[in-house]
Amino acid sequence: MIAALLQRWRQARRRRWWSTLLLALPLALGATAVALRLGGFDIATGVLLVALLAGAALATWRSRQLDRRWLVRQLDRHAALQDSADLLFAADDALNPLQHRQRARVHAALQTQTPDLRAAWSRRALLVAWLGALVVIALALGWPRSSGGTALPALATTPRATPAHPPRLQSSRLAINAPAYTGQPARVQSTLDAKVAQGSALQWSLRFSAQPSEAVLQFHDGRRVALRREDDSWTGTWTADRPALYRVVTVPALAAPRLYRLDVLPDQPPRVRVLAPDRTLVLGTPGQRQWTLQFEASDDHGVSADAQLKITLAQGSGENITFREHTLSLVGSGTPTLRRFARTLDLAALGAEPGNDVIAQLQVRDYRAPTPQTAQSTSVILRLPSVEQVQGAELEGMVKKTLPAYFRSQRQIIIDAEALIKLRRQLPAEEFIKRADAIGVDQRILRLRYGQFLGEESEGGAKPPPTSDALPTSDTPPADAHDDTDAHAHAPAETSDPAHADHDGHDHAGATPEAPPVFGSATDVLSEYGHTHDHAEAATLLDPQTRATLKAALDQMWSSEGELRQGRPEAALPYANKALAFIKQVQQAERIYLARVGPELPPIDESRRLSGDRTDLASRTLPIAAVPAPEPAIVSAWQQLADPASTPDLDAIAQWLQRNDRRLPDPLSLAAAIEELRVAPDCGACRAVLRARLWRALSRPTPQVSRRTPPDRMGQAYLDALEASR
Template structure:
């Protein structure tokens, strides 16, 4: 019975698939027809996608579900006896007679459904596709629609360069026009794009390209020039007209000027020159921590994986690795250039580069540090763009450091006993454990208690870096229970044994260790409550200290917590249990110190020479205090544009007529707007053309005035002042919040 339902589902899927195939055939025929008419691949592709969606929506293959399939089979297969629907119902809900009928239908459909074809119009769709393809081929051969192809392939080719007279007096002679114009863009050789020919005067190309203009006039012209942002470049006469060449180095605007035989000067509209910058390569390092630490016994390998991309092609890329040896003034640096595992082909736009850095192969030892970054160059000419990644660090931990020491008879240790380093505490603890069998119990407990105090002093000292100005908190009240089997018989007289052997300054004199800055202040009802208390970052709170970044704060907090345990066991005369905590605290302290290190290249410094005759004399006769008074005047930015907007408002209202002095004003406004439009020429092109038509007396009408005024207003930057702002918030917290946002002066 399940076999019959399975064949029913297969029949349904075949039906849906044939419906989709019909839609694809219809769409393919229409798309090929459009391609032959327009001769544009992208237009044919868009037509195909839109046609597929349209015919799929018309055919609605999703409506051919199991219920529709069951109804179709009941109507076309007599052996089904209109009982196909029984296959879609749960068997438990059927009677014995229905189950028998279901079994019979399942057997019949298993035999018959393979020979039955779902309803479709596949042949019709195939014939329509062949007809559309044949019709399109005929149109293409007979060139019935040549204008459509030219319009789509060169949508802006019909934009011809038009000229108008610069003189406001009517010109009796006709204006020379361009019969043919050709603009060729020659790209730099490293881009590998060759050249492109267009008749669109608005040019957008990569910086460094060369632009060639060829113009052919229908009448004789005199001294034609190319005007690029005020720079006049004469055009050279050729066999058919005039030509000029210009390297594209920056964005801007240009126009053409010439005179006719009668001496009348003509100029064209403004057109944009947009130089697209060649961006430097982009480097991304994948899955690598910025700091990597290795123990001496670790396998010292750094797996470096990166992706390097460039818009036009990569020239070369490598790794700069610097090994640092030694500390202090004896530090030495060795720099190496390492190649990637993969060979980099010139001109590749995207590569995945990997490298395994072996610290042993770099001859690194314990305590040495490796700084490395990736450097990449593109093929830009004449000077390549360069990019470099962030610097990454690899460090081999130095767990044993050298300590300065002298013989007891040769010097005096000036380091106070109450402030020792963690490494020194470890050495003293190990010495105490070693001397335990040979010293008395009282001396052992006294020395253990002293080490506990030293551990406390060190903890308080490091606590200052977390913002602690006094001891952070009391020791935990509940002490973990001792291991079973240990004999700790403490009587009432022995409960305060550590106090008996404490330093005198362990309690009252504790302020000698850490300077106390905090004082208790009793809160009274007279003190006003600070409204910003809940919003401020309180540096007095140890948890909100910002001396370190979050990862370092976490490590230092762990180290302080471990020091608690180390001190606890020393106070309980258990130096053996304290020693592992001390080693762990030392590990965190070393990691914090190494993480906070910053590598910079050494640079030289030459101090100014000192006059030996005046050195150490103490005379300050010629030494004078330096003072300087300077008055500067700030020019108002875009003053001409603002004045032009006001003048245009008067012209729009009809209050005054256009004057000759206005030409100078609009020329200045155009120069200021051109400076703004260098980065984005297309945005202000229409406004500049309107200004130029006002200067040339060809656009002095109400419509052009309004267009130019709107464009100039949009070009003006927004002013930071807020005229007429009033203080409307009287609530204290809102006033302080708005003050922080600089709403008020």
Template sequence: MNQVESIHILQHIRRQYVQAKLWLYALQAMAAMVLGVAILLRWQWEVPVLAAAAFAIILAAIVYLVVRWRRISKTNLQQVARHLNRQYPQLEDSTTLLLYEPKNLLERLQQQKIAGILHELHPEKQKTFTLRGTPSYLLLGLAIAASIGILYLPAAPLEAFNEPAPIKVDFPDTPAAVADTAVKIEQVEILVTPPAYTGKQPYSAMDPNLRIEEGATVTWNVRTDKPPHQLQLEINEQKPLPFTGDSKSYTLSRSFTSPALYTINLNGQKSAFYTLEIIPDNAPVIQIQQPEQYTEVLFGEPQRVKLRAQLTDEYGIREASMIATVAKGTGEAVKFREEKIKLNLSGNRRSYSINQTLDLQKLGMTYGDELYFYLQAWDNHRGYTRSETYFVEIEDTTIVEAAFDMSMGVNPVPEYFRSQRQIIIDTEKLLKEQKSISRAAFEARSNNLGVDQKLLRLRYGKFLGEEFESGIGPGGGIPEGEEGHEEEDHFPGDGHDHEEFADNNSPEALLDPYMHKHDQEGEATIFEPAVKAKLKGALAQMWEAELRLRTHKPKEALPYEYKALRMLKEVQQSQRAYVAKTGFEAPPLKEPELRLSGELDKITAPSDRRVIEQKEKLPHIQAALQWLAKYKQTGSYKPADAQLLEKAGQELAQQALNKPGQNLRTLQDLRQLITEINSGKKLCSPCLTTVERAWAELLPAPKITPQPQKTVRSQLAKKYLKQLEE
């Protein structure tokens, strides 16, 4: 057998495998399509949900078949050869040699051997593979059976999908003797119309226990088999409300803003108790993420504030705004201006996001002004929410906060903020106009600013004892502990003698600790050491700014100017001095005259007394419990006892309003007991147990009073005590 015949055998096996696999997938897809077609033929377009599901099943089956066909069609001869190697050990894992031309004598001999073995096995005449998985014929049969059931079995599918289940109203008090001839309720429909603020459409209730929106209108439509003599709706055991209508159809509508319990009274027979819960309308929620509750805009920063907030409400927000109040001035000259700012709302009706920037300059604010603002929102009903008040202040560097006052000491700090601030303003103006002026004019203005900075530095240096310019510079302006100079800067005799060259025995050295030297900056005594260090640091920053202004680098000098201004303000704040005010001194008490005198005639006991009468809680339930205990002993009752149970039931219904649904079973058992008393029957024992347990839980816990302990002795102890007495 040659190589060509062997390749034909492999191709034949591949075709068998592909055809079998495709037939398997076709059966699976056919099962799904049969089921989808049956659903579509049974309900057609009358039920859109089922029609869409049927089309989805058919489309999924087609896609499944196409994907599987594309995957199985990629099977090649190498995969078939590997399958034969696994299926037949006689091939010695050499079937793939039949697909290539032999390169040497050994491969040719092995190829001839494998071709002979493959010819002897005759794989082309038998199935050489087994398909695993769920039997496709069984799956198709189940699908056909389900389709037949869908098409021919009797059912009422449309009503199951399109109409809700009828509401059933129970009448547990109806006597069995008159149950067949009594008027019956055939159908009860409850339509709930939500209020306008919710934006919801009217809907039908599925259960007599209702949970409605606050202010919703509930409409009961009742249809009976016969015209009743009396049809009423009783809410919270109060005065019944009659239904209106004629013949056999009756209607009653009412709006509710608080929870309730209701029953339907048909010809004197009351139905079971049903709950009516209220979904409250919550106020809008305001969440402000930015800015912080107190924000200070420092000098040199942009006078803008970023506002980010979130407004949410379950039924929608009708209006939202921001109320901003600008405070200008200080002391008695302060003025307020209130402004309503429109918010940039983005989002849906129930949730809005606020993301906008407040420009303080557009609000007319300047240095030292304050802004107070809050957000407020209204929902579609009566809900209103106001956020907390947020504060924004622009730093004012032109006002000395520690001003002179009659109750304070004299503040020695002069007004030195205006000049440094003016240098900063002129520097920023120069940088802004740099491109519009010549290079020479730019350098001249920068040098003039350096001169102004020098004059200002000399002015503040006087407060540190720098009365001569010789001691002014980086060394004189750096805070204590940071000054330094190079070794080659000074030599003995140049006015900067070092410790190793000083004569400690000279008269000047001996008098040096006791002398006040105005011409040395280290001996200035106006400020405390900590304040003096801060002022020295400010002078150092002025020196660095002057250096860069003189070298025509105003942009590099600007940070040092700001830092110098900041340090000067810290000096100002730390230099407040306070003195105590003259207070009131009370006259001394006459203790020696009154102490230990023993005179108590003017001391009387308090006579103000109030008697608080505690109102008895749940008196009718307590009386009903006493009646119940008496009934357990005697087993008899009177027809008038039904009135007592009615009043106890009203108190129980009022308590049940706080937790709707908790005591419904108790109210129904109580209603059955009242019916049995009116008809003279034996009372239901389980009903008595349920009612007694519910009443006992509602009553407050009894007060614990101390009880005298009774001594219990045995007979032997009594005889022993008697012998002792004799």
């Protein structure tokens, strides 16, 4: 089949479909207007939906009537086709040569000119249908109602309610328009219970079986929203600012009133989380030029894409600290409810120098109108090292690498002594004494090294500070270590005072020429030009308490050395262990001693001494805050609820609820129980529900000391006997 012919066929079907639908649409609108006047919005919505579906179904059915037979009839009307249009749809094997030839002629004719198969628009029918629908709509919606009982010629009005025939809620419609910043679409529901966003505009549209003379919405906190009558509907508006319970109150009263609940969801403030760095205080590295920050902000309705990054630069130290603030604008990425903000700070552009602190804090806001809510992240601090800290980093590393080695050497001396004790039976006596003497030499070297921290002079002349010597470990002997021969040669010198032994190489006249000074050594400068070896307080590396502990360690080392030199390692072990314990205490103590300034107290007024005048003297005892006891009226109401014959004061409970609604987890449930009992005073289940919820709302009483159970007769006799025996 020719493609152009198929296109014309489809166009004819679409024209038939739209013509039918445009004729059915005014009928549907007219029926909807009549249903709206008679049955209300809900019924009108159903009528409109059914009418549109029926019109679409009718249009589809009429368009499908334009089938192949209809197409053949339409084509045969044209003389150029010679009544042979049916050959276009015949199978090839069913045609004879003459029919094939005739079909080719039909194809050629259609290729030359394809006829238009679309029917003309029925303009007159469409005009009549739409004009009639407009007239029906105008009459249904605009015809005024009269008190005689007829509004339209064939439409009866709703009867007026009387006490004998109370009204009933026939239909309800609640339109909810959330604030624009929430992004929630407007919705309409038929139920009067709802959960809405704070600030939503609510509109009620109620229809009753009989028209009341007055209708209002009565809220549990005393507020009232008057409903105004519009034809057969009663409408009212209210802005939801907080949760509430309400009921529909009419005159005369409704036949079956009930309580409705409105839960108002407040707009939560944004939440900001720091992604990078992973800690609030970051210690910078020397020469650091950049600092990367990443934040994440979330909100229930959306976070603004623009945020403010506050940068505070703290410069100086002590009381001379200055602050400079910078504010940077950031643009976030991601969804409105979850955005991420990132920025890499150029520390040089901010003016940050070594020793400064860079403090960063992100501030975001949400879309709440008219006043957005703001939130701030936790402050993150970048602490750049000062020049002194950078220069002292190597020295600190030397301290950490050198001093622990001294501590470990004392432990190694103990290990060597214990190993030598185990080999006593295997070694000759002379070899055993020789090895014990070697361990004693190691103990002497270690003792002299620790003595330098107390300002003591080393034996045999001035030496560099201990941090510049080789480490005195058991594996590598120190630079000034002696071998066995040297140890025996210097044995007489070792029996002198360890703090001031023989003054070798150092007398009061000056340094010996055989001991050249070491460049950069504070010890040699003092030994050449000063005189500080006779007082240990010149060493200020340790505080007095730590210095005393180190002196005790030296004493124990001296005793251990003496026992080892005499070949008695068993007797040296207790002293060595005590020395190790003292060294551990020194290791854990402060190394720098700073003089502390005492407090400057105000002068004492001596005129008031011994006078007994206690004016302006307050007690130092903190008062104990008493737990507020529950109101007696509420306790009484709770007790009365257990008695069906009593009448609790519901107004007092409602007033107490208004004063304490913020501390209750669900105040609306308690308010609903109050209203239910107010409507049905004889309802036993309602009394039980209110009593249970009131008990959960009451504050717990303060625990009291329970009195001891009184003794029985035998126990009392025993207590009396004890009392008499005193």
